[in-house]
Amino acid sequence: MGGGIYLIRDNDQLVEMTEQAYESEDQLQEFIETYPNLLAGDDIDRVTPRRWLLISREIAISTEEDITQEWALSHLFLDQEAIPTLVIVKGAYKAEIREQVVGQMIDYAANVGVYWPLESIIAQFEVNCREHGRDPEQVFEKFLGLDADEEQFWQKVKTNLQANKIRLVFVADNIPAELRRVVEFLNEQIDPVEVLALEIKQYVSQEGLRTLVPRVIGQTTEAQLKKLSTTRERRRWDEVSFFQEFETRWGTDEAAILRKIHEWAKNQEPITSIQWGTGDVYGGFTIIVNQPGKKSLELFSIDISGRLEIYSNKYSCQPPFNNNAKWLELRAKLSSIGLALPGNLEEFRAPSLRLSTLQDDAALQQVMETFHWIIEEVNQG
Structure with missing residues (x-):
């Protein structure tokens, strides 16, 4: 494991926290489900930080051509501009599975707009809310505000899917250099799809205190200049x-x-x-x-x-x-x-x-x- 970080107590005593792997892939998925801000929306967009609406965890995508062919995302989120954010979480991106996972995520991107009707997304959002004892309307109002037009928002989701304006996020506690280069390449070349990796390291003290530190990977200058939020007008600076x-x-x-x-x-x-x-x-x-x-x-x-x-x-x-x-x-x-x-x-x-x-x-x-x-x-x- 890598180096540590330090927690400062009220008496200025330092508590060393060392990097530690997660107990399981499922544990990291649960953290993201419970605390969506781990997706580092303020790093993805520094001027207008992304906020997240969880649609569902372990959400499936299947095709009409082969109903036996089905993929499962770790999470599906929408941000406040109705951009679908597809998240896949792995405990590690070792060489033998990296190619498979990248190919799987590209399959998600290729099929999500064609084989994933808006009605299905809304239904899964409502089911997920009720499974957790929440009212879908209250969750939506908390996300966008009391004056938000819910119908208009969902139509914007549909428009973004049809235009392939989506975000793909690979998550792990360690993003290897090979995957980072693939993510940077895809993010620079695929427009309007945004491709990112998110490294969420866990640090633990001897007393059992834990800290999670997210870091966004893939936002090269070239990619940033190409990717624009839907609400912003493209302009050439001088x-x-x-x-x-x-x-x-x-x-x-x-x-x-x-x-x-x-x-x-x-x-x-x-x-x-x-x-x-x-x-x-x-x-x-x-x-x-x-x-x-x-x-x-x-x-x-x-x-x-x-x-x-x-x-x-x-x-x-x-x-x-x-x-x-x-x-x-x-x-x-x-x-x-x-x-x-x-x-x-x-x-x-x-x-x-x-x-x-x-x-x-x-x-x-x-x-x-x-x-x-x-x-x-x-x-x-």
Whole structure:
């Protein structure tokens, strides 16, 4: 197992909690059923966190062509925008079952809109509510509010199914690197389907205290720029529109920090270029290190949420940082500015920092010097 985390008691005493596997796959499924927020809706969508309405657990999908062919999802949820979220939970994604599970999930996506009538979804929602002693109307009102139009919501579910606007989520306590790469590839290539993995690690103390820590995997910058929530209007950002919107949301002080970083990036041209994104949530810009005849490097991105973010997999495949010694040097440099890369080249991480933490000129200068060092290393590598 991996490292631990620490609980701080009221007397400032630290309680060490070490990573521990779940007793069974069923236990993790029960946790998600009871506490849907484990699906990390605030990480899936940072501006408008996803909220979850459980339709059912262990829900079956069958085809008309072969009624003996039936699949069972671990859970089916809907979010507040009526996007069906298909969840499959496995205790582990070992090599021998990974291909089968990925194929199974793609089968779900291919068949859910054709062989799963809306009436069946509504019926299963109502049955699930009553089995747990809940009134379906009260559950729905709590989810969307008293003034919500229930009929309109269900029709939107049907529309999303017909348009194949769904979300696929692989869940386990450990997502191996091979599955992560498959998820990232699918999420970048399949539109409008959103494909994610969710790692929910369990930590246990000697006293029996338990903590669950979810982490979303699969949201590469390319995928984020492609995927848009249904209620948001697609827009192409540019320097003028982005700075106006950013200042409106975050104020003049934070916008001033953003302008300094943007100006620094422009001063690096033509070694670097600025790529503007599309969309409200992930709209923003990405700094690209250009290397004629070689693969370019995505240095960092800043989006409308006010965060500067990097992706470890963009660096780990890029010379000279695909060398372990250079990787550790890079890791130390980025750690000094608050961006924590994993020690293992194969492990994925997407560290970020809020621009509001760079109010001090010295801190901002250190960030820009660090990325300038990276540019020089890449050009020499």
